Amino acid sequence: MPNVKCSVTExxxxxxxxxxxxxxxxxxxxxxxxxxxxxxxCDTFRTK
Ligand code: SF4
Numbered sequence: 001m002p003n004v005k006c007s008v009t010e011x012x013x014x015x016x017x018x019x020x021x022x023x024x025x026x027x028x029x030x031x032x033x034x035x036x037x038x039x040x041x042c043d044t045f046r047t048k
Contacts, residue, residue: 012046 004019013021021044028034029041 006042008042008045010048011042012048013044 024044
């Protein structure tokens with residue numbers, strides 16, 4: 001996977017502000033079409 005910078009350090013995949021998951025899935029954060037990044041979310045997030 002290309003380098004993914006992520007500041008969600010409470011995620012189990014996060015190490016030194018980088019994502020180390022083998023792949024991530026990102027979805028819309030709601031039912032409508034996204035028009036900015038606030039309307040997307042990482043579904044691969046897991047608590048430590
Ligand atoms: S899985 Fe998502 S939330 Fe977790 S470190 Fe990777 S990009 Fe960030």
